[in-house]
Amino acid sequence: xxxxxxxxxxxxxxxxxxxxxxxxxxxxxxxxxxxxxxxxxxxxxxxxxxxxxxxxxxxxxxxxxxxxxxxxxxxxxxxxxxxxxxxxxxxxxxxxxxxxxxxxxxxxxxxxxxxxxxxxxxxxxxxxxxxxxxxxxxxxxxxxxxxxxxxxxxxxxxxxxxxxxxxxxxxxxxxxxxxxxxxxxxxxxxxxxxxxxxxxxxxxxxxxxxxxxxxxxxxxxxxxxxxxxxxxxxxxxxxxxxxxxxxxxxxxxxxxxxxxxxxxxxxxxxxxxxxxxxxxxxxxxxxxxxxxxxxxxxxxxxxxxxxxxxxxxxxxxxxxxxxxxxxxxxxxxxxxxxxxxxxxxxxxxxxxxxxxxxxxxxxxxxxxxxxxxx
Amino acid sequence: xxxxxxxxxxxxxxxxxxxxxxxxxxxxxxxxxxxxxxxxxxxxxxxxxxxxxxxxxxxxxxxxxxxxxxxxxxxxxxxxxxxxxxxxxxxxxxxxxxxxxxxxxxxxxxxxxxxxxxxxxxxxxxxxxxxxxxxxxxxxxxxxxxxxxxxxxxxxxxxxxxxxxxxxxxxxxxxxxxxxxxxxxxxxxxxxxxxxxxxxxxxxxxxxxxxxxxxxxxxxxxxxxxxxxxxxxxxxxxxxxxxxxxxxxxxxxxxxxxxxxxxxxxxxxxxxxxxxxxxxxxxxxxxxxxxxxxxxxxxxxxxxxxxxxxxxxxxxxxxxxxxxxxxxxxxxxxxxxxxxxxxxxxxxxxxxxxxxxxxxxxxxxxxxxxxxxxxxxxxxxxxxxxxxxxxxxxxxxxxxxxxxxxxxxxxxxxxxxxxxxxxxxxxxxxxxxxxxxxxxxxxxxxxxxxxxxxxxxxxxxxxxxxxxxxxxxxxxxxxxxxxxxxxxxxxxxxxxxxxxxxxxxxxxxxxxxxxxxxxxx
Numbered sequence: 013x014x015x016x017x018x019x020x021x022x023x024x025x026x027x028x029x030x031x032x033x034x035x036x037x038x039x040x041x042x043x044x045x046x047x048x049x050x051x052x053x054x055x056x057x058x059x060x061x062x063x064x065x066x067x068x069x070x071x072x073x074x075x076x077x078x079x080x081x082x083x084x085x086x087x088x089x090x091x092x093x094x095x096x097x098x099x100x101x102x103x104x105x106x107x108x109x110x111x112x113x114x115x116x117x118x119x120x121x122x123x124x125x126x127x128x129x130x131x132x133x134x135x136x137x138x139x140x141x142x143x144x145x146x147x148x149x150x151x152x153x154x155x156x157x158x159x160x161x162x163x164x165x166x167x168x169x170x171x172x173x174x175x176x177x178x179x180x181x182x183x184x185x186x187x188x189x190x191x192x193x194x195x196x197x198x199x200x201x202x203x204x205x206x207x208x209x210x211x212x213x214x215x216x217x218x219x220x221x222x223x224x225x226x227x228x229x230x231x232x233x234x235x236x237x238x239x240x241x242x243x244x245x246x247x248x249x250x251x252x253x254x255x256x257x258x259x260x261x262x263x264x265x266x267x268x269x270x271x272x273x274x275x276x277x278x279x280x281x282x283x284x285x286x287x288x289x290x291x292x293x294x295x296x297x298x299x300x301x302x303x304x305x306x307x308x309x310x311x312x313x314x315x316x317x318x319x320x321x322x323x324x325x326x327x328x329x330x331x332x333x334x335x336x337x338x339x340x341x342x343x344x345x346x347x348x349x350x351x352x353x354x355x356x357x358x359x360x361x362x363x364x365x366x367x368x369x370x371x372x373x374x375x376x377x378x379x380x381x382x383x384x385x386x
Numbered sequence: 387x388x389x390x391x392x393x394x395x396x397x398x399x400x401x402x403x404x405x406x407x408x409x410x411x412x413x414x415x416x417x418x419x420x421x422x423x424x425x426x427x428x429x430x431x432x433x434x435x436x437x438x439x440x441x442x443x444x445x446x447x448x449x450x451x452x453x454x455x456x457x458x459x460x461x462x463x464x465x466x467x468x469x470x471x472x473x474x475x476x477x478x479x480x481x482x483x484x485x486x487x488x489x490x491x492x493x494x495x496x497x498x499x500x501x502x503x504x505x506x507x508x509x510x511x512x513x514x515x516x517x518x519x520x521x522x523x524x525x526x527x528x529x530x531x532x533x534x535x536x537x538x539x540x541x542x543x544x545x546x547x548x549x550x551x552x553x554x555x556x557x558x559x560x561x562x563x564x565x566x567x568x569x570x571x572x573x574x575x576x577x578x579x580x581x582x583x584x585x586x587x588x589x590x591x592x593x594x595x596x597x598x599x600x601x602x603x604x605x606x607x608x609x610x611x612x613x614x615x616x617x618x619x620x621x622x623x624x625x626x627x628x629x630x631x632x633x634x635x636x637x638x639x640x641x642x643x644x645x646x647x648x649x650x651x652x653x654x655x656x657x658x659x660x661x662x663x664x665x666x667x668x669x670x671x672x673x674x675x676x677x678x679x680x681x682x683x684x685x686x687x688x689x690x691x692x693x694x695x696x697x698x699x700x701x702x703x704x705x706x707x708x709x710x711x712x713x714x715x716x717x718x719x720x721x722x723x724x725x726x727x728x729x730x731x732x733x734x735x736x737x738x739x740x741x742x743x744x745x746x747x748x749x750x751x752x753x754x755x756x757x758x759x760x761x762x763x764x765x766x767x768x769x770x771x772x773x774x775x776x777x778x779x780x781x782x783x784x785x786x787x788x789x790x791x792x793x794x795x796x797x798x799x800x801x802x803x804x805x806x807x808x809x810x811x812x813x814x815x816x817x818x819x820x821x822x823x824x825x826x827x828x829x830x831x832x833x834x835x836x837x838x839x840x841x842x843x844x845x846x847x848x849x850x851x852x853x854x855x856x857x858x859x860x861x862x863x864x865x866x867x868x869x870x871x872x873x874x875x876x877x878x879x880x881x882x883x884x885x886x887x888x889x890x891x892x893x894x895x896x897x898x899x900x901x902x903x904x905x906x907x
Binding site for chain 1 (some may be wrong): 597
């Protein structure tokens with residue numbers, strides 16, 4: 013039997029219906045309900061499951077009631093209930109616990125209906141251990157871990173489940189700070205990476221099926237950097253799967269979410285803080301290798317705050333090497349990459365056109381500019 | 387399964403499916419097509435020992451070739467022929483960027499006449515005056531069409547022609563002592579991928595220019611990219627979107643001012659005959675795919691011709707030999723080009739393709755060529771008008787800009803509503819004998835369909851195509867199961883695409899397949 017997990021976050025999307033920009037936290041949920049919001053995530057999950065071919069060899073694992081059981085039963089399924097819920101209202105902790113149990117039960121994939129907040133809850137316990145795909149049902153859908161629509165998610169799974177060797181790719185979990193959004197400030201941050209099915213036609217933010225797989229492209233970029241990096245230069249490697257390919261290429265341990273430093277092929281500092289970087293830069297010339305986040309395309313100031321304005325003042329424009337697969341850049345639709353270090357002078361200094369490395373001896377022109385809100 | 391009433395224009399179609407093995411799998415040890423009789427004694431005496439005639443390095447003890455009788459070979463290839471579609475069977479409107487037009491069969495007959503088919507490329511040029519004259523005259527016509535000054539017909543296709551351009555660029559800078567310094571080639575995201583790949587193979591670093599909000603190459607990004615390291619700018623115009631960059635002369639001037647060369651990918655020139663030329667746009671060289679715009683068949687990756695033209699200043703860099711006319715009026719081979727890059731293909735390339743294009747051009751004349759461009763653009767505009775009536779088909783970027791000879795559409799609205807992508811639509815179109823090829827790389831436009839009618843289809847053909855596409859879109863809503871499992875009436879149904887992007891799993895030949903199977907063991 014193939015085991016699949018289904019998690020529905022029943023309250024996802026309710027805040028958006030009544031103009032609350034999100035549904036994070038019980039207070040906001042109460043406010044949303046009082047304003048007349050009704051649950052819609054189950055409906056969106058239903059739109060997905062309607063297109064999903066429910067083969068008889070699939071065993072569904074889910075949580076009790078509205079978090080998955082009820083919907084699966086309407087489709088004639090007899091799901092295995094991993095997580096009982098005896099309350100009417102569900103919380104983020106319920107999502108996390110269910111996802112954790114699914115991981116332990118060895119599911120092939122977790123299908124969830126929710127938004128960025130739900131993805132954030134899942135990545136916190138699942139990490140990159142289990143493939144995950146989201147049915148877009150929340151208010152905030154910034155993370156490229158969702159199908160384009162509920163229907164597209166269903167078709168995506170149909171294809172993926174049929175593959176003899178289904179592939180996955182790492183995608184960022186991004187989330188907006190809802191409190192700031194309610195003040196009309198758009199601020200996303202990076203909360204981790206999920207492994208999502210590699211079905212380029214269907215994932216949020218259009219993807220380009222490149223002749224090379226994403227992994228091969230990332231390795232090609234890493235080779236280009238390593239071939240060009242001058243001897244005795246530090247290579248400060250920012251967070252991300254594209255940048256971490258550099259360390260992998262050298263057989264070094266990587267920190268997907270942190271900043272590592274290599275020199276002459278050796279790892280000399282791991283998961284650095286601002287102070288570590290400042291100290292290293294006192295005596296060494298350096299290249300700074302960064303990749304933008306998906307969604308808004310932040311290069312600096314989101315998920316890599318340790319590379320602060322102070323650190324950047326020790327470097328020059330020529331030291332900044334932007335790396336990204338062509339697919340990632342295309343998903344940003346020619347929008348500029350953003351920097352928001354909190355220091356307008358530094359942001360201005362680093363603004364302008366760059367050559368982003370997209371492969372071996374392959375580059376694409378990209379524009380970098382200060383934050384949108386300033 | 388719900389049946390949807392078809393528009394009368396939507397065709398009933400079913401393709402043959404023979405489940406035919408690969409020819410190597412049909413091999414039976416000892417089976418023969420022809421048993422060659424021993425030569426007569428006089429012949430044997432005259433020739434001597436045959437093995438001694440074959441150079442040592444070309445001799446093989448074992449030939450890994452299939453052993454099959456004549457009947458089975460004939461059956462095999464007839465079955466395969468029934469399992470293909472092509473421009474002679476259906477309107478190839480869905481092969482956008484490929485310019486698949488009608489290739490007059492009479493020109494194929496001409497290329498097959500024994501006087502040409504029986505020639506040897508090494509025979510004395512005095513005995514090959516006819517075909518040399520045709521090559522020479524085609525060169526003159528290409529000059530008029532492009533505004534450039536000399537053409538070589540040696541490259542066998544577009545990518546080889548781009549490779550030839552990159553070789554000329556490298557030789558040009560080498561002779562000026564700037565080869566080391568100039569190691570970058572700039573292209574655009576919507577130019578053909580070979581415009582990046584061929585210079586990359588020549589060792590250049592490739593810089594892509596993304597499109598601006600109108601879908602045209604971003605001039606500011608381009609200006610930031612051009613500099614003392616620029617060896618060349620290689621670009622298509624119109625690009626694969628069908629959009630023509632009206633500022634192209636400003637782009638080429640920037641490159642010239644920085645000391646680089648401008649190379650024009652005119653593989654598809656179908657919408658520009660008599661309208662715009664490479665010279666006036668500031669290009670130093672260009673190439674035409676005779677098997678696209680000039681009426682010769684594509685040949686499934688077989689012999690085509692990427693006719694490459696250059697300005698007078700670059701004539702001496704062209705591949706050798708060129709066909710020239712001597713003072714006495716004879717056509718002779720000029721091997722004596724001072725800076726020639728050498729050969730990119732043996733002998734003269736594919737003269738049969740040059741002959742077909744010569745015949746095609748002569749049947750039309752200059753006015754006829756202009757008419758080709760006008761009708762190709764008119765057909766494209768008509769199809770666009772018909773398709774945009776469907777709310778699920780969009781024109782990405784600035785919709786008021788004219789698309790010249792092809793359009794890259796988007797069906798992203800349909801994908802959002804039904805979950806079906808342009809790939810699913812392509813699968814279902816096969817059930818009606820119509821292609822939508824996946825020539826949309828890179829997938830910048832979401833859920834793309836690239837359609838190029840050319841001048842060949844009639845209004846009825848265009849209406850059939852549009853009606854079929856609309857029918858398939860309707861099926862996406864009303865009968866999703868039918869789309870999800872399509873194609874149903876085509877030779878091959880759905881293919882498992884796992885690892886399609888992994889070169890380790892590719893087997894382009896039987897020999898590679900055997901080797902990889904062995905490696906896996």
